[in-house]
Amino acid sequence: MKLTEAPARIRSFQVPYVLDREGLLGVAMLLPAVVYIVALVGFPLVLAIVYSLSDVTIGNQTIDFVGFRNFDAVIHDATFQKALKNTFIITVVSQALVLVLAKILALALSADFRGKAIVRFLILLPWTTPIALGAIGWLWMLDSTFSPIDWVLREVHLLGPGTLLGPDRNLVWLGRPNLAMASVIMVHTWRLLPLATVIMLAGLASIPQDIRDAAAVDGAGFWRQLFQITIPLMYPIMAIAVLFGIVFTFTDMTVVYILTRGGPVDSTQVLASWAFYKGIQGGDLAQGAAIALFLFPVLVGVAVLMLIFARRREIA
Amino acid sequence: MTIIEVRELTKQFGEVTAVDRISLRSGEGEFLVLLGPSGCGKTTLLRMIAGLERPSSGHVLIGGRIVNDLPPRARKIAMVFQSYALYPHMNVRDNIAFPLKAQGMPRREQLERIQWSASILGIDRYLNRKPRQLSGGERQRVALARALVREPSVFLLDEPLSNLDAKLRAMARDELQTLQRRIGITTIYVTHDQVEAMGMGDRIAVMYEGRLRQVGTPREIYDDPADTFVATFVGSPPMNLLERDDQLLGFRPEHLLPKDAVQFAPDALEVNFQVTRQEYLGADRLLYGVVSGLVEETKTISRLPSTISYPVQAGEKYDFVVRRGDVKMFDKRSGQRTAAEPAFLAGTR
Numbered sequence: 001m002k003l004t005e006a007p008a009r010i011r012s013f014q015v016p017y018v019l020d021r022e023g024l025l026g027v028a029m030l031l032p033a034v035v036y037i038v039a040l041v042g043f044p045l046v047l048a049i050v051y052s053l054s055d056v057t058i059g060n061q062t063i064d065f066v067g068f069r070n071f072d073a074v075i076h077d078a079t080f081q082k083a084l085k086n087t088f089i090i091t092v093v094s095q096a097l098v099l100v101l102a103k104i105l106a107l108a109l110s111a112d113f114r115g116k117a118i119v120r121f122l123i124l125l126p127w128t129t130p131i132a133l134g135a136i137g138w139l140w141m142l143d144s145t146f147s148p149i150d151w152v153l154r155e156v157h158l159l160g161p162g163t164l165l166g167p168d169r170n171l172v173w174l175g176r177p178n179l180a181m182a183s184v185i186m187v188h189t190w191r192l193l194p195l196a197t198v199i200m201l202a203g204l205a206s207i208p209q210d211i212r213d214a215a216a217v218d219g220a221g222f223w224r225q226l227f228q229i230t231i232p233l234m235y236p237i238m239a240i241a242v243l244f245g246i247v248f249t250f251t252d253m254t255v256v257y258i259l260t261r262g263g264p265v266d267s268t269q270v271l272a273s274w275a276f277y278k279g280i281q282g283g284d285l286a287q288g289a290a291i292a293l294f295l296f297p298v299l300v301g302v303a304v305l306m307l308i309f310a311r312r313r314e315i316a
Numbered sequence: 317m318t319i320i321e322v323r324e325l326t327k328q329f330g331e332v333t334a335v336d337r338i339s340l341r342s343g344e345g346e347f348l349v350l351l352g353p354s355g356c357g358k359t360t361l362l363r364m365i366a367g368l369e370r371p372s373s374g375h376v377l378i379g380g381r382i383v384n385d386l387p388p389r390a391r392k393i394a395m396v397f398q399s400y401a402l403y404p405h406m407n408v409r410d411n412i413a414f415p416l417k418a419q420g421m422p423r424r425e426q427l428e429r430i431q432w433s434a435s436i437l438g439i440d441r442y443l444n445r446k447p448r449q450l451s452g453g454e455r456q457r458v459a460l461a462r463a464l465v466r467e468p469s470v471f472l473l474d475e476p477l478s479n480l481d482a483k484l485r486a487m488a489r490d491e492l493q494t495l496q497r498r499i500g501i502t503t504i505y506v507t508h509d510q511v512e513a514m515g516m517g518d519r520i521a522v523m524y525e526g527r528l529r530q531v532g533t534p535r536e537i538y539d540d541p542a543d544t545f546v547a548t549f550v551g552s553p554p555m556n557l558l559e560r561d562d563q564l565l566g567f568r569p570e571h572l573l574p575k576d577a578v579q580f581a582p583d584a585l586e587v588n589f590q591v592t593r594q595e596y597l598g599a600d601r602l603l604y605g606v607v608s609g610l611v612e613e614t615k616t617i618s619r620l621p622s623t624i625s626y627p628v629q630a631g632e633k634y635d636f637v638v639r640r641g642d643v644k645m646f647d648k649r650s651g652q653r654t655a656a657e658p659a660f661l662a663g664t665r
Contacts, residue, residue, distance in 0.1 A: 208399065210398075211401045213397065215403075216389060217367075218394075219419055219466075220414070228414075229403060
């Protein structure tokens with residue numbers, strides 16, 4: 001064979017090698033996800049933006065653009081302001097509770113003890129329950145007359161005539177504005193605790209045993225080890241857990257819808273529930289869309305932070 | 317100077333006995349090496365001394381006091397881990413400062429001590445770096461500086477050199493030993509590398525399957541192995557073991573030499589050595605072959621220093637000799653060393 005002669009080239013389009021072409025394979029693997037996101041996230045988002053700038057209602061679905069009139073009306077609505085405030089309060093308080101409780105639970109569960117598997121399973125259970133079912137369970141727990149929580153409080157003499165929380169026989173959890181807010185926060189905390197715990201357990205497990213041993217030999221007791229070694233090494237993963245929690249809590253309407261319907265007197269209304277009441281039940285799709293779009297900037301911020309933290313894991 | 321001692325120390329993990337009734341006592345300021353293959357229990361023994369593992373039975377004594385119930389931080393020990401275990405989120409200064417902070421030492425004193433230990437190990441320049449910005453050798457020094465900084469009474473080292481590449485390791489071995497001699501802290505050093513053990517240890521404790529097989533100076537371990545395990549584990553290539561009746565006859569490869577290359581040796585044992593293969597290693601030559609005559613035919617290795625330019629051809633038979641003093645006898649069944657010279661050796665005199 002002469003050197004000038006070009007050697008025969010085997011094309012990789014032949015069937016057995018098609019999957020070895022990374023470009024092609026990549027496109028094929030990504031396509032379903034792209035279709036899914038465009039259809040179920042991208043399209044509704046665009047639709048919401050279009051609606052929020054129009055006068056569309058359930059009765060009249062022709063789209064006439066009216067500029068920012070809907071946003072203007074929404075912002076000046078007292079219920080919206082209340083809902084916005086509540087959404088932030090519920091998210092911040094429940095996530096703060098989740099952070100502390102999940103950290104404690106994760107530390108407890110990372111220790112070795114008998115029956116550990118069962119306890120772990122039980123703690124994970126709330127996460128596997130559909131949120132609506134869980135909330136219905138809580139509806140009974142917080143019932144104005146039959147609440148088991150009230151019953152326990154009565155039995156330990158904290159509730160009832162002549163006691164600390166008395167004189168009524170029931171607290172009426174969902175009937176009083178502050179208690180109703182507390183109830184919603186409690187249910188959100190209960191719901192997100194398992195996920196955060198599991199994420200933190202994974203974070204704890206990723207700290208090498210050598211580093212804990214080194215800290216123990218270097219003279220660190222429990223608290224020093226916790227605050228100077230464990231928690232700093234877990235910052236990134238704790239941030240991920242909290243950001244997940246923020247997304248789930250901030251956008252959730254099920255808990256409020258089932259427990260209080262936003263009441264009493266809109267005292268537990270949140271953005272998601274208020275957008276639903278206004279847009280679907282009230283028929284004003286345009287204003288409903290405008291309310292829902294207030295979730296957007298917070299979610300974008302959370303998404304950006306998540307991506308940053310996901311990159312910055314520092315365990316060497 | 318502090319003496320470390322363990323008495324009848326045992327550790328069981330479920331059914332497995334990781335450390336089996338070990339008694340051992342260090343000297344003052346001694347460099348004591350625990351040597352053994354992986355899984356022999358040496359690291360578990362070290363971790364029990366450190367307090368990171370609770371013994372199943374037996375006692376750990378540091379400075380003459382039983383410390384079984386003390387947590388690691390109360391034992392005044394410093395430990396260097398195989399992975400170095402530097403705190404990845406702290407810079408080098410904070411890493412070294414950590415044990416001092418835990419003691420509650422005043423800030424100014426801390427800085428002086430950090431400076432002192434950093435300069436001993438030559439890492440002053442890296443104090444503001446994070447561990448991940450350092451090379452393996454630099455990390456190892458930081459780990460040593462952190463161990464050194466609070467002047468512990470005992471140094472525990474768990475394979476601190478095994479993550480370094482070969483060239484750095486030789487250097488680090490030298491530095492580590494110099495450092496230990498200079499500060500004179502009692503040191504227990506765990507390794508599976510016999511070169512490290514022979515080169516650095518004042519004494520070596522050889523472990524196998526949770527048991528202590530022999531404790532002695534490197535010379536005693538090499539020249540007078542207590543059993544066939546020590547004989548074959550220490551030395552590379554290992555000691556040759558030849559079967560004869562119910563005994564094993566052992567000699568080091570460098571003791572099996574061509575008859576013509578050895579000057580007058582009246583007490584030498586003569587054997588036939590059929591060479592099957594030879595390896596040229598620069599400083600010496602390894603001859604692989606089969607010994608016959610004195611014993612059953614057995615595969616044997618001879619190591620000739622390159623100063624002996626004796627011509628050897630693969631496939632040929634040669635007359636080789638071993639000095640009688642270099643032959644060690646072991647019991648075939650137990651593997652234990654037997655002191656008595658067997659009759660057949662006496663008979664050939």
